[in-house]
Amino acid sequence: MDHYYDRSHLPRFGEIAEGNQELADAFFSYYNKVFEEGALTAREKALIALAVANTVQCPYCIDTYTTACLETGSDLEQMTEAVHVATAIRGGAALVHGVQMLDQVKRLTM
Amino acid sequence: MITLDTLPQGPRATSSLSFRAVPLAHPGKQLRVLDAVDTSGGPTNSGQFELDLASCGWPRLKPDRLEIVQINLGKLCNMTCRHCHVDAGPDRVDENMDRTTVEACLRAIDSSGARVVDLTGGAPELNPNFEFLVEECVQRGLRVLDRCNLTILLTRPYSHLPEWFAERGVEVVCSLPHYRKIGTDAQRGDGTYHKSIQALKRLNQAGYGQGDPHRKLVLVANPVGAFLSGNQSSLEAEWKTALARNHNVRFDQLLTLNNLPMSRYLEWLMETNQVKLYLNRLLQAFNPSTIAGLMCRNTLSISWDGYLYDCDFNQQLEMTMDIPRPHVTDFDLGIWQDHAIRTARHCYGCTAGAGSSCGGAIA
Known part of the structure; x- marks a missing residue:
């Protein structure tokens, strides 16, 4: 392997059970349960997953949940808004730390 | 024959394969493109639909009970949608059912025992015999x-149809790929969404979409791209909320259909190098619980020139029913009951995910 992130890893995700079947089974069972229709629809969950995928910058998840969003009935405008929500939170998270900077500046300067 | 200059202008996303005289216009070419794909997935991993059915306990796909006669009145349409499996369009003026064939269809319906007549096209309303056929069926x-493309209802020669349908209890099954604009116009042509919403309002005004079983308004959604359709019941609730909130439009039922890899949808898959990806997506989503409910098991499909098929997709691929005389003038219910249904790789579209039929999801 001469690069990080390999597209073929995604369909091979299940191979992670090789080192510990029990934990893999528990994880995938939980994972599949999470995305079932519940108080939130599968479409809403896919939009949340897309936003989180962009936040954690996981290319596997971005591909997977782009398709999932389309298949559960979202369109490009709705998906773009979800990504902007992630962006706003991520950017806001950086910016709100600026208040810590501000306090420190005030402490250290005249 | 209907001439082009009598046709109302409608939104266009493309032109027909037939008009462009491209090799893909021929059904044989479409089947060869699918057969050439190196597939993976499905119960036998063979990419052979018959073997996959056999491995699920269906060694021979046979009809169940004939419930629906689906008549394709012709390939003429005021629209030229990007995904059309019929390759319909304003230029398809020659392929339209004549009165003699319509009357033969009525005789076949009478002897079939079917209680549902499903009219499709093209835009079936454009056929000069459309109202005669509807009237005859209603009287029976x-x-x-x-199966209405919605935009046709806004054109002058056909603008009376919402009330005309309502008076006769005709169920209107309308194509709308998404409850929002962006996907609708991408698939069906710029301006389609706006016109579709206007047409839905006209249908609402005529009493459709209010829960009256005699004025039932059904929406049909195909995915706008190389992915499967979503959960029908979940989407129906969301669509109802969204269309009511955004446009004050009501409807009764949503059907979600998969696109079958053929005709203009296949052309788009080829242009975007996604034929293999999509076919394998269908194979990987193969769902054995859809087989019993496949529409080919309860439907007789008749083409504009009277030939008989197992479904409208086989019809467009010119795969006539596997019987000695597959023509409406020779229709015999006993022969239909015993015949073997013809399949090929496009059939994976009907068995994928929750399944797909003209009546929506299956499983």
């Missing part, structure tokens, strides 16, 4: 479905 007490 049959449930009549009109």
Whole structure:
């Protein structure tokens, strides 16, 4: 392997059970349960997953949940808004730390 | 024959394969493109639909009970949608059912025992015999479905149809790929969404979409791209909320259909190098619980020139029913009951995910 992130890893995700079947089974069972229709629809969950995928910058998840969003009935405008929500939170998270900077500046300067 | 200059202008996303005289216009070419794909997935991993059915306990796909006669009145349409499996369009003026064939269809319906007549096209309303056929079926007490592209209802020669349908209890089954604009116009042509919403309002005004079983308004959604359709019941609730909130439009039922890899949808898959990806997506989503409910098991499909098929997709691929005389003038219910249904790789579209049929999801 001469690069990080390999597209073929995604369909091979299940191979992670090789080192510990029990934990893999528990994880995938939980994972599949999470995305079932519940108080939130599968479409809403896919939009949340897309936003989180962009936040954690996981290319596997971005591909997977782009398709999932389309298949559960979202369109490009709705998906773009979800990504902007992630962006706003991520950017806001950086910016709100600026208040810590501000306090420190005030402490250290005249 | 209907001439082009009598046709109302409608939104266009493309032109027909037939008009462009490209090799893909020929069904044989479409089947060869699918057969050439190196597939993976499905119960036998063979990419052979018959073997996958056999491995699920269906060694021979046979009809169940004939419930629906689906008549394709012709390939003429005021629209030229990007995904059309019929390759319909304003230029398809020659392929339209004549009165003699319509009358033969009525005789076949009478002897079939089917209680549902499903009218499709093209835009079936453009056929000069459309209202005659609907009237005859209504008088027979049959449930009549009109597969409507919506935009046709805004054109002058056909603007009376919402009330005309309402008076006769015709069920209107309308194409709308999404409850929002962006996907609708991408698939069906710029301006389609706006016109579709206007047409839905006209249908609402005529009493459709209010829960009246005699004025039933059904929406049909195909995915706008190389992915499967979503959960029908979940989407129906969301669509109802969204269309009511955004446009004050009501409807009764949503059907979600998969696109079958053929005709203009296949052309788009080829142009975007996604034929293999999509076919394998269908194979990987193969769902054995859809087989019993496949529409080929309860439907007789008739083409504009009277030939008989197992479904409208086989019809467009010119795969006539596997019987000695597959023509409406020779229709015999006993022969239909015993015949073997013809399949090929496009059939994976109907068995994928929750399944797909003209009546929506299966499983």
